Amino acid sequence: MSLKLPGLPYALNALEPHLSARTLEFHYGKHHQAYVDNGNKLLADSDLAGLAMEEIMRRTADDAGKAGIFNNVAQVWNHSFYWQGMKPGGGGQPGGRIAELIKADLGGFDQFVAEFKNAGATQFGSGWAWLVLAEGKLGVTKTPNAENPLTRGMVPLLTMDVWEHAYYLDYQNRRPDYMATFLEKLVNWDFVNANLAKLTSS
Structure with missing residues (x-):
């Protein structure tokens, strides 16, 4: 599998006024996209290409020679998880x-x-x-x-x-x-x- 930028579960302005559309435009549209792009470049000639992100992370976490792969793949995973953990009208005590x-x-x-x-x-x-x-x-x-x-x-x-x-x-x-x-x-x-x-x- 190649890394992909997942769609957001809400519109860019849906978390306002708490997080602005401008923040999401940069954070999601620029930073997250850059991790996807850089990760795919690094994986292209790697024996890790085709593995799930979680497996790539486990195999590269403590390998200094593959720090670039780990950093970009993990940041794709982390950010994708982060977006899902927020929603409009969220917060407060859970049930x-x-x-x-x-x-x-x-x-x-x-x-x-x-x-x-x-x-x-x-x-x-x-x-x-x-x-x-x-x-x-x-x-x-x-x-x-x-x-x-x-x-x-x-x-x-x-x-x-x-x-x-x-x-x-x-x-x-x-x-x-x-x-x-x-x-x-x-x-x-x-x-x-x-x-x-x-x-x-x-």
Whole structure:
């Protein structure tokens, strides 16, 4: 398979006023597209061409000689996952299975919010904050640059992009404001519950 830029699950302006159409035009249309284009160029002459993104990521995660492939493929995966984790009218407290697990494994929604914001705030430079399933329990973690919890045996359920290009046009250097808005106004908890459902049905 070649890498492809997936369609967004909403219009470019659908997340306004929380994330502007201009941010999505650059973030999705320029940055995400560039990872797709660069990844395809690097994979073209590679023995990894044709593999699923998850498999490529696992095979290249700790191989310095294939860092370019890993970085671009992982960024395609990470961004595709990130877009799905937001929706118009999202955010706030979840319902369903994820609400039960947040209470049982993380001590409640307020504790989750504090941990998730802390993961994003303490990720120095570029990276990601994640809600994951690890050894059967929910956890919050962070990764730098393009790294993904999949390569460490965790299952991603939700991610928040904390690269500056994710929020700078709307929030400038106010990463905490962006993170608060993400949790209060944007998170697609239906997507998170769907990810959990896939795990129990497989």
